[in-house]
Amino acid sequence: MTQNIYDDASFFENYSQLPRSVHGLAGAPEWGSLQELLPRIRGLDVLDLGCGYGWFCRWAAEQGARGVLGVDVSEQMLARARVMTQQAVIRYERADLERFTPPAGFGLAYSSLAFHYLVDLGGLLKRVHDALVPGGMLVCSVEHPMVTAPRHQGWSEDESGLPTWPVGGYLDEGPRSTDWLAKGVIKQHRTIETYLALLSRAGFTLTCLREWGPSPEQVATNPDWAKERNRPPFLLLSCRRA
Amino acid sequence: MTQNIYDDASFFENYSQLPRSVHGLAGAPEWGSLQELLPRIRGLDVLDLGCGYGWFCRWAAEQGARGVLGVDVSEQMLARARVMTQQAVIRYERADLERFTPPAGFGLAYSSLAFHYLVDLGGLLKRVHDALVPGGMLVCSVEHPMVTAPRHQGWSEDESGLPTWPVGGYLDEGPRSTDWLAKGVIKQHRTIETYLALLSRAGFTLTCLREWGPSPEQVATNPDWAKERNRPPFLLLSCRRA
Numbered sequence: 001m002t003q004n005i006y007d008d009a010s011f012f013e014n015y016s017q018l019p020r021s022v023h024g025l026a027g028a029p030e031w032g033s034l035q036e037l038l039p040r041i042r043g044l045d046v047l048d049l050g051c052g053y054g055w056f057c058r059w060a061a062e063q064g065a066r067g068v069l070g071v072d073v074s075e076q077m078l079a080r081a082r083v084m085t086q087q088a089v090i091r092y093e094r095a096d097l098e099r100f101t102p103p104a105g106f107g108l109a110y111s112s113l114a115f116h117y118l119v120d121l122g123g124l125l126k127r128v129h130d131a132l133v134p135g136g137m138l139v140c141s142v143e144h145p146m147v148t149a150p151r152h153q154g155w156s157e158d159e160s161g162l163p164t165w166p167v168g169g170y171l172d173e174g175p176r177s178t179d180w181l182a183k184g185v186i187k188q189h190r191t192i193e194t195y196l197a198l199l200s201r202a203g204f205t206l207t208c209l210r211e212w213g214p215s216p217e218q219v220a221t222n223p224d225w226a227k228e229r230n231r232p233p234f235l236l237l238s239c240r241r242a
Numbered sequence: 243m244t245q246n247i248y249d250d251a252s253f254f255e256n257y258s259q260l261p262r263s264v265h266g267l268a269g270a271p272e273w274g275s276l277q278e279l280l281p282r283i284r285g286l287d288v289l290d291l292g293c294g295y296g297w298f299c300r301w302a303a304e305q306g307a308r309g310v311l312g313v314d315v316s317e318q319m320l321a322r323a324r325v326m327t328q329q330a331v332i333r334y335e336r337a338d339l340e341r342f343t344p345p346a347g348f349g350l351a352y353s354s355l356a357f358h359y360l361v362d363l364g365g366l367l368k369r370v371h372d373a374l375v376p377g378g379m380l381v382c383s384v385e386h387p388m389v390t391a392p393r394h395q396g397w398s399e400d401e402s403g404l405p406t407w408p409v410g411g412y413l414d415e416g417p418r419s420t421d422w423l424a425k426g427v428i429k430q431h432r433t434i435e436t437y438l439a440l441l442s443r444a445g446f447t448l449t450c451l452r453e454w455g456p457s458p459e460q461v462a463t464n465p466d467w468a469k470e471r472n473r474p475p476f477l478l479l480s481c482r483r484a
Contacts, residue, residue: 146388146409149473152401158394158410166398166406167388171455171471191474192434193453206448211435213413229413231391232433 003117003186004096006052006074011182024055029225030141030212030234034112037139037208037238041065044107047131049097049124049140050114054081054090060110061087069102071095097124102131111140113234116148116187119175125202132241138204139238144211145170146231148189153178155227165231195237204239212236245359245428246338248294248316253424266297271467272383272454272476276354279381279450279480283307286349289373291339291366291382292356296323296332302352303329311344313337339366344373353382355476358390358429361417367444374483380446381480386453387412388473390431395420397469407473437479446481454478 005011019027042064048056051070060068068090072078078092098120102109109128115121128138147153149170158164169189176189190198196206211232214225247253261269270276284306290298293312302310310332314320320334340362344351351370357363370380389395391412400406411431418431432440438448453474456467 146412150400150406151404156398156408158392158408160394162393162410164392164408164410166400166408168400168404168406168472170388170473171453191453193451196451209435209438211413211433230410231412 004073005182005185006072007076008182011185012074012076014181020055021053024053025059028112029214029218029222030236033210033212034139034141034236037210037236038110039108039137041108045069045105047071047102047106047109047128049100049109049111049128050117051081051092052077052112054085054092056110056112057081057090057092058085058087060108061085061089065089067091069093069106071097071100071102073097100124101127104131106132107136108132109136109138109140111138113141113143115140116142116190119188121188121190122198122201125198125204129202129204129241134241136241137207137238138199138241139236141212141234141236142195143187144232144235145189145191145195147233148176148187151176163227163230167231192235195235199237199239203241205242206237206239208236208238210236246315247424247427248314249318250424253427254316254318256423262297263295266295267301270354271456271460271464272478275452275454276381276383276478279452279478280352281350281379283350287311287347289313289344289348289351289370291342291351291353291370292359293323293334294319294354296327296334298352298354299323299332299334300327300329302350303327303331307331309333311335311348313339313342313344315339342366343369346373348374349378350374351378351380351382353380355383355385357382358384358432361430363430363432364440364443367440367446371444371446371483376483378483379449379480380441380483381478383454383476383478384437385429386474386477387431387433387437389475390418390429393418405469405472409473434477437477441479441481445483447484448479448481450478450480452478 025031045067046060046065048070051072057068057070070092073096150168156164156166177184212234213229213232219226267273287309288302288307290312293314299310299312312334315338392410398406419426454476455471455474461468
């Protein structure tokens with residue numbers, strides 16, 4: 001089973017104070033870009049893999065989704081999601097994504113910043129593919145492989161004092177331990193090549209790839225995000241079941 | 243017009259001593275992987291964009307290509323190509339790829355490490371797309387965007403003394419000046435997102451993306467390549483005209 005750091009008390013406490021936890025989708029600076037990759041939600045059955053507090057489930061319900069299934073491994077996240085999102089079309093299920101097999105019939109599978117925790121991502125992608133209707137879409141975000149690659153992750157400076165992100169170990173895939181909100185959080189590093197190959201092998205056709213970083217306009221409003229333009233924090237992907 | 247550094251005397255002298263110049267395709271460690279992306283050559287009309295010494299043109303002729311057109315901006319490169327590759331099916335043409343319009347009817351367009359010099363790559367991709375037969379393929383390599391991103395390109399070390407490649411400026415695309423074989427060689431930095439978007443806008447469907455670095459077997463034979471596994475030196479792409 002994947003490390004369930006979200007049920008670690010101090011991690012959960014810290015996570016619950018992130019802007020994206022407090023403000024939901026509006027607190028996630030990449031949401032606008034991710035949203036552009038989504039199909040029209042109205043009338044779709046929607047699956048959210050790693051749904052957390054259920055912010056996306058709630059948004060999908062508001063957009064007129066026919067049904068929304070939010071799945072997460074964390075009991076604490078789901079408990080809060082059930083309190084915060086009470087629309088009748090939303091249903092939550094606790095499951096480890098490493099083994100979860102979705103029921104069939106979804107028009108959209110969505111996942112925000114969850115896939116980089118999974119050891120057997122390829123297995124999940126095949127099961128998700130089979131659970132989508134023909135033409136159905138998968139839209140997801142992951143930490144950018146440049147972020148997950150180094151064994152010591154952190155910013156540095158070049159000879160002019162400009163911020164740099166030292167990349168190392170990029171082609172050596174596998175677990176990386178980082179101290180993010182808690183000590184020893186384990187994420188799986190994969191290259192962009194591997195993400196695309198896993199999607200392709202699962203039967204998906206790539207429709208869009210974005211290396212997301214804050215726009216110059218976002219940086220103007222939030223000057224402390226400027227650094228993130230030196231290497232994109234997130235990779236956004238959309239693909240289609242043939 | 244793109245900077246034509248290949249007709250700079252000292253650059254050319256240094257370039258001519260690289261393994262890939264002396265030994266041809268066998269001297270290019272990524273050739274085996276690039277070759278895997280190629281369609282069967284026999285009977286195809288083949289276009290080589292930035293053909294250099296004509297090593298690939300010669301290989302394609304040996305594989306039974308019906309015709310091969312090698313295009314390069316450098317007179318010196320073409321002069322040597324004409325001497326080194328004398329098969330009757332090969333024809334060379336001097337042209338600036340920024341403006342070059344290929345004749346129609348190619349089954350394969352190929353380009354090795356040339357596209358990162360072009361300012362208007364999107365324009366060339368559209369003209370190449372239109373010059374391919376339906377189902378025709380484009381297979382190319384470029385310097386990986388992690389390599390081209392930093393304004394000061396070079397290796398560093400992390401706190402454990404392991405090699406790192408400090409990435410900066412990744413989302414700010416445009417020219418980068420490096421001292422590679424000569425002072426002030428200008429290459430154009432683009433993100434992976436942009437490479438894929440330009441191909442898609444030109445009408446291509448991506449068939450394969452590889453972030454090439456030496457395999458562990460190649461490193462065992464050439465220990466000085468080990469560093470390159472910390473960040474892939476090349477991006478290999480194949481795509482198809484619908």
